[in-house]
Amino acid sequence: MIEFATAEQTAFALMEKAGIEIPDDYLGGIEAMANKEDESLSSFVLNAMMENWQAAKDDRRPMCADTGLPRYYIKVGNEAKLEGGFVALEKALRQATARATQEIPLRPNRVHPLWR
Structure with missing residues (x-):
């Protein structure tokens, strides 16, 4: 069974990696x-791009001020079991996104119009 905390932590780690790291083959091409x-x-x-990427890697900060909108594409097998079901998976992804926005930090692309 996939635990809620595992799903949340994995989503957070993927967002961090996507915002900070560049694949070696891509960097080599540049x-x-x-x-x-x-x-x-x-x-x-x-x-300048390469210096920016190195600074992002060294400081563990996003390489770009606009890190885009998070999207998750998830494939699961027929036998997959998630703690709390798939509704809990959505909650874990939302929690990971909120945590990443604060801790990495990512640029908050959507804010409440009254309660920013």
């Missing part, structure tokens, strides 16, 4: 382009 680039502006921009 580095290769920066090394081949002849134009000074293009080279400057690519190098």
Whole structure:
């Protein structure tokens, strides 16, 4: 059985990873382009991107101020059992998103119009 806390912690960890880390092959491609680039502006921009990603990794902060809207695509097998059922899974994902917004921190993209 998948426990509620496991679902919440896993969702939080995935949001943190998505906001902070860059896959090695992607970063390698950007580095290769920066090394081949002849134009000074293009080279400057690519190098600034790499510096930003390194700072995000070192500081454990999101690499971009706008981290987008969270979306979860979940596949489960026929035998999957979740503590509290699938309604609890939605609650775990909402909790993880709220926690990530505060702790990572992510930019709050949706706020209550009266109670921000």
